Amino acid sequence: MDEGLKALRAEIEAINRQILALLSRRGGLAKQVGALKDSLGIGYFDPLRESEMLCSILEENQGPFNDAAIAHLFQEIFRASTDLMGTTRSQKLHVHRAPGDPDAVIDIAGIPLGGGHRSIIAGPCSIESEEQLFSIAEFLHGQGIRLLRAGAYKPRTSPYAFQGLGAPGWEILRRVADHFGMKTVSEVVDTRDVENACRWVDVLQIGARSMQNFELLRLVGQTRKPVLLKRGMAATLEEFILAAEYIVLEGNRNVILCERGIRTFETSTRNTLDISAVPILKGMVPFPVVVDLSHSAGRRDIVVPLGRAALAAGADAVMVETHPHPSVALSDSQQQLSPEEFRLFQAGLMPFLNPAGV
Ligand code: PEP
Ligand code: MN
Numbered sequence: 152m153d154e155g156l157k158a159l160r161a162e163i164e165a166i167n168r169q170i171l172a173l174l175s176r177r178g179g180l181a182k183q184v185g186a187l188k189d190s191l192g193i194g195y196f197d198p199l200r201e202s203e204m205l206c207s208i209l210e211e212n213q214g215p216f217n218d219a220a221i222a223h224l225f226q227e228i229f230r231a232s233t234d235l236m237g238t239t240r241s242q243k244l245h246v247h248r249a250p251g252d253p254d255a256v257i258d259i260a261g262i263p264l265g266g267g268h269r270s271i272i273a274g275p276c277s278i279e280s281e282e283q284l285f286s287i288a289e290f291l292h293g294q295g296i297r298l299l300r301a302g303a304y305k306p307r308t309s310p311y312a313f314q315g316l317g318a319p320g321w322e323i324l325r326r327v328a329d330h331f332g333m334k335t336v337s338e339v340v341d342t343r344d345v346e347n348a349c350r351w352v353d354v355l356q357i358g359a360r361s362m363q364n365f366e367l368l369r370l371v372g373q374t375r376k377p378v379l380l381k382r383g384m385a386a387t388l389e390e391f392i393l394a395a396e397y398i399v400l401e402g403n404r405n406v407i408l409c410e411r412g413i414r415t416f417e418t419s420t421r422n423t424l425d426i427s428a429v430p431i432l433k434g435m436v437p438f439p440v441v442v443d444l445s446h447s448a449g450r451r452d453i454v455v456p457l458g459r460a461a462l463a464a465g466a467d468a469v470m471v472e473t474h475p476h477p478s479v480a481l482s483d484s485q486q487q488l489s490p491e492e493f494r495l496f497q498a499g500l501m502p503f504l505n506p507a508g509v
Contacts, residue, residue: 177228178235185236195236201229245399246392246406248437254467255437257377257405260334260353262297264377264407265439265467269504271497272336272441272470274300276483277313278320284327286475290490292331294497295509298354299328300336300470304344305482306360313481318344321351328353336379336470345370353377359384359411359446362394372401379441381409384422388431395436406438409470410461412447421449421486424457429464439467445486451477454488455499462503471496 188195208225209218216224254266264270273291278284278301288299303320305313316323321337328335338356339348345367348355354377361367362383371378378398382391395406410429412422424447432440442461444454458469474480474487488496501508 174228178232181232181235188236195233201226204229244392244396246395246436246438248435252437254433255404255406255439257407257439259298259377262334264298268467269462270298270468271296271500271504271509272298272300272468273473273493274336275302275474275480276445276472276487277302277305277315277481278323279313279316279481281323281327283475284323285330287473287490288327288331288333290475291473291493292333294493295507297333297509298336298468299324299331299333300356300472302338302356302482304338304340306338306340306358307482318347321348325351339367339371342367342370345374349374349376354379354407356409357381357394362386362391365397368394368397369401372398372403375403375405377405377407378403379407379409381411381443382413382428384412384414386413388428388435391428392432392435395438406436407441407467408432408436408438409441409443410447410466411443412449420447420453422447424448424461426460426464429461429466433465440465441468441470442466443470445470445472445483449486451486451488451492454496458496458500459503462500469500 185195205222205225209221212218212221256266256268257264262270273296275283275287284301291299301324303315303317303324305315307314324335324337334353336354336356337348337352338358339345340358340361345355355371355374356379357364357367357371359381360383362381363386380395380398386394391408395408398406410425410432412420412424415423417423424442429440429442444457444461448454448457454471458471461469471493472483472487473490473493475490477484477487477489480487497508
């Protein structure tokens, strides 16, 4: 090889090493800045400072790289440095399980969930009438079920579909649940309804479509009600956990996480039940994890094996939609269990539940 070329290449390689050493030093400083910003409670990204630094760098640029190229290179360095700051904080979210932390046991108006207390949460997709709810609650109560789910505000894909009874539905839910001494789980979709929900409902459900409604998360975080947070249908577990962090940051640690299936290319189920989410979530956070079998599968014929899989993977509860007459249900009629189907479902899950099978 030409001696001159060889010498130039050697010089470039030496410069690469110097740049790397400088970048590593810069990264180390960025991490220190990140830790300091954590303790001061200020955000990592400071656009004003970045633009000031960039201006002064460009003022000194003598070429041969043009300003656009230099700006591009430094913006990448700034971005990577801000990411590095984030890595220190992401290791210590408020929701994270500290080493040796026991499972959280959530008190649902006297009913414990988590830490070995397992449950079936059951009830209709929607509250349709007092008669409908009473009929299914009476049956479920007879089966030993204590947690009654039912929606009054329904987030429907089509605006023409049944939207739920709204606030009067919650009054029905309370009356019926009180009659049987059951506790209730019901979705709140709007920030304006949180206060009213607290009057009527024992567990505030945040639906999959609202997982990143941050204002709603903050508001339920300001209550002390248990919150059942559903995973968004296209949310990663990291995004799911960060949504729970919004609730906990406001002071409410009564969080229950619910895996309810995610969107994939598969069409034989409504969503794909991500079983691996159960042990991963349980390892990361102390909160109970519930698996919603009905919205995961969207069909009733496989709820027993899915329920067994969920409980075997460590779920603290399974949720299943149950209706006195599924074929005429006003929502999700294809996935709700009839009383007879529920009986078989419960029997199928018995070995994985508490001795009473509930
Ligand atoms: C529900 O549980 O009623 C519901 C609408 O579920 P998801 O938010 O998971 O779709
Ligand atoms: Mn439903």
